[in-house]
Every structure is written in C-alpha cells, then in structure tokens.
Amino acid sequence: MRKSYETSMAFSKFGIYSISLYFLLNWVSAAKANDDSLFQTNQVTYLDPYKNIIYDMGDFKISFPKGRFLLKSMNNHFSLSIGTSIQYDIGGFIGSDKKHNQPDMGGSQAVLRRARFIITIAYDNFKIIVAPDVGRGALVNDSFHEINLNYIGFHHTDLSIGLIQPSVTLLGSETSAGFTLVERPMIIDLVRNIAGANARIGFTASHWGKNYYIGASVTGQRFGKFYQDFQKNQKGGIIRAVIHPIGSQNYDLHMGVSGTVAFHGDNRRYSMNALPEAFIWPGRPYIRTGKINGVNNVWAIGPEFAFRFNRFIIQSEYYSIDLQRNSENNSRRSNLKFAGWYVSTNYVLFGQPRQYYSERAYFSAPKNALFNPAVGDWGALEWTARWSTMNLNSHRYDWDNGKPKNIHGGKQHVIATGFNWYPADQMRFSLEYNYVFATRSRNNYYNSAGRKSNILISRIEFNF
Numbered sequence: 001m002r003k004s005y006e007t008s009m010a011f012s013k014f015g016i017y018s019i020s021l022y023f024l025l026n027w028v029s030a031a032k033a034n035d036d037s038l039f040q041t042n043q044v045t046y047l048d049p050y051k052n053i054i055y056d057m058g059d060f061k062i063s064f065p066k067g068r069f070l071l072k073s074m075n076n077h078f079s080l081s082i083g084t085s086i087q088y089d090i091g092g093f094i095g096s097d098k099k100h101n102q103p104d105m106g107g108s109q110a111v112l113r114r115a116r117f118i119i120t121i122a123y124d125n126f127k128i129i130v131a132p133d134v135g136r137g138a139l140v141n142d143s144f145h146e147i148n149l150n151y152i153g154f155h156h157t158d159l160s161i162g163l164i165q166p167s168v169t170l171l172g173s174e175t176s177a178g179f180t181l182v183e184r185p186m187i188i189d190l191v192r193n194i195a196g197a198n199a200r201i202g203f204t205a206s207h208w209g210k211n212y213y214i215g216a217s218v219t220g221q222r223f224g225k226f227y228q229d230f231q232k233n234q235k236g237g238i239i240r241a242v243i244h245p246i247g248s249q250n251y252d253l254h255m256g257v258s259g260t261v262a263f264h265g266d267n268r269r270y271s272m273n274a275l276p277e278a279f280i281w282p283g284r285p286y287i288r289t290g291k292i293n294g295v296n297n298v299w300a301i302g303p304e305f306a307f308r309f310n311r312f313i314i315q316s317e318y319y320s321i322d323l324q325r326n327s328e329n330n331s332r333r334s335n336l337k338f339a340g341w342y343v344s345t346n347y348v349l350f351g352q353p354r355q356y357y358s359e360r361a362y363f364s365a366p367k368n369a370l371f372n373p374a375v376g377d378w379g380a381l382e383w384t385a386r387w388s389t390m391n392l393n394s395h396r397y398d399w400d401n402g403k404p405k406n407i408h409g410g411k412q413h414v415i416a417t418g419f420n421w422y423p424a425d426q427m428r429f430s431l432e433y434n435y436v437f438a439t440r441s442r443n444n445y446y447n448s449a450g451r452k453s454n455i456l457i458s459r460i461e462f463n464f
Contacts, residue, residue, distance in 0.1 A: 049370070049424075067426045067464040083118040083464050085177060087135070091280040091457035100449035109280045111136050113459070114176060116145050125153035133198075136279070144199045144223060156359075157207045166196040166204050166217035168238045169258045170304040170317055170362055177463045178365040180346050181416050182432055185388035186274040187340025191300045191319050193272075195236025195262045199223035204238075206360075213242040213256070213361035221265060230295060233265035242304070242361040252308035252356045252363075254315075261299035270295040270323060272338070274390045276436040277414045278457050286438040286447045287392045287410035294325040294333045302341075306363065311353040313363055316343040334395050336407055342388035351380025351422065371423035380422040388414045392441070410441030418457075430459040 050064040063070050068083040092108025114135035121128045131145040148162030167173040171184050172192045184192075195217070202219030217238040221231055242256030264270075273288030275281070302319035318341035325333040346363075348354060354363040366380035392409025418432030434455040441447045 077124055079120075079122045081118075081120045083120075084462065085114055085116040085118065085175075086462045087113040087115075087176065088460045089113045089182065089278075089280065089457060090459075091278055091455060094454040094456055102448060102451070103446055105281070105284060105446065105451070105453065111280055113182075113279055125151055127152060136282070146199060154207075156209060157205070158359075159203075159205050161203045162201075163199045163223050164202050164204050164217065164219070165198070166200065166202065166219060166238045167206060167215045167240055167360060168192055168196045168217075168260055169240070169302075169319070170254070170256065170306060170315060172196065172258075173240070173360050174362050177428075177461070178362070180344065180382070180384040180420070181277075181386060181418055182430055182457050182459050183277050183279060185317075185340070185342040185386065186277060186390035186412065186414070187319050187342065187388065188317070190272055190274065190321060190338075190340070190390070191258070191260060191302075194298050194300055194321070195219045195234075195238050195260045197222065208358050208361065210247060210358060211244045213240070213244070213358065215240045219262075229267040229269040229271075229291075230262075230264050230298075232267070234262050235265075236260065236262035240361075244356065244358065244361065247356055247358075250310045252306070254304070254306040254356070254361065256304045256361065257301070258304060258317075258319075259299070259301040261297060263297045264295060268295045268326070269293055270298060272321075272392060272409070274392065274412055276412070276438075276453060276455060277388065277416060277434060278455055280455075280457065284446045285441075285444070286436065286451055287390065287412045287441045288444055289338075289392050289407050289409040290443055292323060292325075292336065292407065294327075296324045296326050298323050308354070308356070308363065311348040313346040313354060314343070315346075315363075317341065336394040338390075338392055338394055338409075340388070340390040342386055344384060344386035346382060346384045348380060348382045350378060351382075354382075365420075365428075366422055367425055369422035369425050379424065382420050383417070384420070385417040386414075388416075408440075408442040410439050410444070410447060412436065412438035426463050428459070428461040428463075430457075430461070432457045432459075 050067055053064050055062040060071055060073055068081055070079060070081045072079040089111045093106045096106050112135050114133060116131050116133045119130045127150040130147050132143055133145045144163055146163050146165050148160045148164050151159045169188050169191055171188045200219045200222055202217055204217035206215035219236045221227060221234050238260045240258045242254060244254055246253040269291045271289050271291050273285035275285050300319050300321040302317060304317045306313060306315035321338045323336040325335055327333055348366055351366050352368045354366055357364040366382060369380040370377055371379040391411045393411055395406040415435045416432060418430060421429045437452045438447055438450060440450045
C-alpha cells in the first residue's frame with residue numbers, strides 16, 4: 001500500500017508539472033505571436049541634444065555624442081573619445097546605532113564613490129580603453145578601473161586583453177551607471193571578487209546574438225600593491241552563458257548561469273566580508289569570515305533569472321561559494337560552503353522603460369530622458385525594491401577537542417528600496433533606504449552581538 005501510494009503521488013506530481021509546463025509553453029508562444037518585435041536594442045532611437053555640435057578641422061572633426069568628447073578622422077579610421085563617470089554619495093544612519101556596547105556606527109558621511117575618466121582610442125577594429133579612477137573605492141585598492149586592448153572585427157564578438165572587466169553574474173555585468181540601487185547585493189560583489197572585479201589582469205572573449213550570450217575569461221591577480229595572501233599571483237577563470245528566448249516590445253525573458261573559480265597564489269589564506277550594501281563606511285563590515293587557512297581553490301556557481309513585462313522587471317540570482325581546503329599535520333580541514341541570493345523588482349513610473357542590452361545580457365537604464373516641463377516631459381523616474389541575503393556561516397556547530405572547526409562569519413539581510421530620477425541620459429539623482437539586520441559575527445569588532453540598522457543614502461551621478 002505504501003509503495004502504491006508513493007507511485008500515485010509521483011504520477012500526480014508529474015502530471016501537475018507537465019500541465020504547468022504545457023501552459024507555460026503556450027503562454028510563451030502566444031506572447032511571441034502577439035508581440036514579435038525581437039532585438040529591441042536595434043529599435044530604440046536615442047535622443048541626443050548634442051548631435052548638431054560639430055567642428056570641422058580639415059582631416060578631423062570634433063563632436064559630442066551624448067555629451068562625450070569625440071575626435072574622429074574624416075576617413076573614419078581613427079577616433080579618440082574622452083568621457084567621465086562621476087558618482088557622489090551622501091548617507092547616514094537614521095537614529096542611534098549603538099547596540100550591546102558595540103561601537104557606535106551612527107553619523108553621516110559624504111563620499112566621492114567613483115570618478116572615472118574613460119579614454120578610448122580606436123583604429124579600424126582595434127580599440128584601447130584607459131580608465132583611471134580617483135574615487136574612494138579605487139584609491140583604497142588601485143587607481144585604474146581598466147586598461148585593455150580590444151578587437152571587434154568579428155561579428156557580435158569582443159576580445160579584450162589587459163586589465164579587464166570580466167562579465168560574471170547578471171548584476172555583475174552591469175555598469176555602475178545602470179544600477180537600480182546605489183550598490184550591488186553582497187553576494188554579487190563576493191562572487192565578482194573571486195576572479196573578476198576591477199583591474200584584473202587577464203583575457204576575455206564574448207559573443208552574442210538576439211537570443212543568447214556567452215562569455216569566458218582567464219584572469220590573474222588584481223592590479224595594485226595592496227593584494228596579498230590568496231589573491232597575490234592567483235589564477236582564475238569565469239564563464240557566463242545566457243539565453244534570451246523572448247525579446248519583444250512588451251516582454252523579455254532572461255535565463256542564465258554564471259560560474260567562476262580561482263586557485264591560490266603565494267598563500268592559501270582567504271577571507272570574505274560584506275558591508276551593509278552602502279560604501280559610506282568601507283572599513284566596517286557587519287559580517288566577515290576572518291582569515292581562513294589552507295584554501296586550495298575558491299569557486300562559485302549559480303543561476304540568474306529576469307523577466308520584464310512592459311515597465312516592470314523582476315530578477316533574481318542565487319550563488320553558492322565553495323572553499324576547497326588541504327589538510328595539515330594529519331588534521332583534516334573541512335571544506336567550506338557559503339551562499340547568498342537576492343530578488344529585486346523595478347518599475348519605471350514615467351519615461352522610457354528599461355531595455356534589454358544583448359551585447360552584455362542585462363537591462364540598461366532608461367534612455368531618452370529629457371527634462372522639459374514646457375512640453376510635459378519630466379525625464380524618467382523608476383522605483384526599485386530588493387531583498388538580499390548573505391550567509392558567511394559554515395559548519396557552524398563543528399568542534400574538535402574543544403576548538404571550533406567552523407566559520408561563524410554571520411548572516412546578513414538587507415531590505416532596500418529607492419527611486420532614481422533621470423532628468424537627462426547623462427544625469428541621475430538617487431534616494432534609497434536600507435534596513436539591515438545581521439546576526440553576530442565572531443571576532444568582529446563592529447558586530448560581536450548582532451546589529452539592526454536604518455540607513456538613508458543619496459547619490460548624484462553624471463555620465464558622459
């Protein structure tokens with residue numbers, strides 16, 4: 001009877017899943033039949049108030065497409081462009097944040113988060129990008145966002161070598177100018193830092209079409225003198241594969257997977273920490289693992305999903321981070337596993353909705369924003385909400401002869417919501433609220449007993 005019951009339940013579940021899949025496939029077919037205008041990036045006509053500013057200098061001409069300086073030869077073989085990306089943040093805690101005799105995290109700060117100058121020199125199919133950064137994040141680690149040589153002579157293919165920005169994860173592939181909130185979720189930053197992130201020595205290749213994207217990278221250590229232990233002279237790799245089965249005027253469906261791995265360099269010590277998703281206090285992580293010894297390699301893998309219906313987007317990613325460790329003095333070290341995820345929603349209240357950018361497989365910021373109340377145009381305004389979780393606990397209850405074998409880094413959740421207003425494509429003003437609650441993090445001066453914080457963050461941004 002028990003076996004018959006289990007068989008019946010298995011057939012019932014199979015039937016439910018089959019019916020659900022049938023209706024889903026029929027819905028997809030109907031959506032494509034009713035709204036079959038694929039590859040939206042070729043359809044959008046961008047407003048450019050600078051398009052008529054052109055200076056003829058004989059063999060060269062100077063123009064300002066989208067506000068960016070461009071020097072171009074008349075035969076179109078050579079070009080030089082100079083752009084900027086500047087982000088200035090002002091943020092602080094709402095109310096006092098002194099808990100359980102821990103340090104007071106209250107107060108406010110103003111931070112030049114990013115200040116990049118993007119120089120691009122192109123000759124036919126070759127392109128050199130040099131992007132120094134004098135923002136706070138770059139000065140803490142290195143002074144370059146990227147320096148690389150690109151070849152774009154193959155159809156829908158980009159090859160880059162130098163200090164690169166590998167594409168890994170959905171939100172990790174976006175430029176900071178397109179963030180829906182001021183920072184990425186904790187899990188995305190930790191996955192990027194394994195073998196990607198800013199100024200990483202390596203080679204990357206990507207290829208895309210209207211319904212797919214695939215990218216792969218081979219990387220070395222990060223540029224800068226501040227990196228030691230595991231990251232110094234490390235080797236790593238990244239792969240990201242995406243399908244875009246629906247891409248129409250009102251619908252987009254995005255599904256993919258990202259994976260990354262890194263092998264130790266001069267030392268096997270590895271550490272991770274997570275800020276409360278605001279870069280106002282970069283030296284005060286709420287959760288952290290501390291130094292982990294004996295790490296042979298670090299790898300992460302996880303799925304990415306996004307769906308757009310007209311002005312509304314929902315997206316989510318989940319990643320598992322695994323640390324493989326060696327043994328020492330006949331004592332076996334446990335392998336460690338950490339995980340994190342997020343789910344976010346975005347809705348454009350007025351202005352043009354976000355569009356799918358097939359070249360990097362993500363949703364770009366609203367375009368064609370132009371503040372002109374005289375004709376009823378107020379730019380673009382979008383609302384975003386996000387829940388994210390990062391767990392830096394592993395083998396939490398494992399002990400050996402009275403000594404902990406576990407990692408008790410803590411678990412942190414962030415509920416965030418905010419608005420972005422674009423009076424022009426080159427400008428953005430953001431206001432965001434974060435509610436952060438974290439469990440205790442062992443040997444963490446800033447969070448030895450758990451914390452709950454309310455943070456208000458604003459950003460002024462210019463991109464040319």
